[in-house]
Amino acid sequence: MDLVAKVLVGVVAAIHVYILVLEMFLWRGPRGRAAFGTTPEFAAETATLAANQGLYNGFLAAGLVWSLIADDFAFAVFFLLCVIVAGVYGAVTVSRRILVVQSVPAALALAFTLLAQ
Incomplete structure (x- = not known):
């Protein structure tokens, strides 16, 4: 892959690490609730589900x-x-x-990755 493609893939990975942090660790706090537009009650009730989603985002970042x-x-x-x-x-x-x-950042990264081949 060329440098631009690698940088874009890295940006997409970083986005997914950030989503992991939001969903697994900040879900109940003000930052997590603001990012996803949830109430404290909803965040408390869905924290386990959000953590599961965060883990999957971590797998995407790891890949x-x-x-x-x-x-x-x-x-x-x-x-x-x-x-x-x-x-x-x-x-x-x-x-x-x-x-x-x-999707848009991933599509851009994919386009540059394909063009680099």
């Missing part, structure tokens, strides 16, 4: 980081596609904002 460390084109493409699909599903079922935050 993307591995693709950078191993310089593995196939891993990068696979995990970027996973992020795009997750973002599209989230946009359809939860909020269109997820498309912008998750």
Whole structure:
């Protein structure tokens, strides 16, 4: 992968590490509630579910980081596609904002990754 593609893959990985932190550790606090627009009561009731979602975002980040460390084109493409699909599903079922935050950066990273080959 070329440098621009690697930087974009790294940005997508960083976004997912941030989402992991929000969902696993900050969900009940003011930052987590503000990011997801939840009430203290809802956040308390759904903290376990959010932590589970955060873990999955961590797996996406780990796969993307591995693709950078191993310089593995196939891993990068696979995990970027996973992020795009997750973002599209989230946009359809939860909020269109997820498309912008998750799928658009991953699509850009995927485009540059494919162009670098």
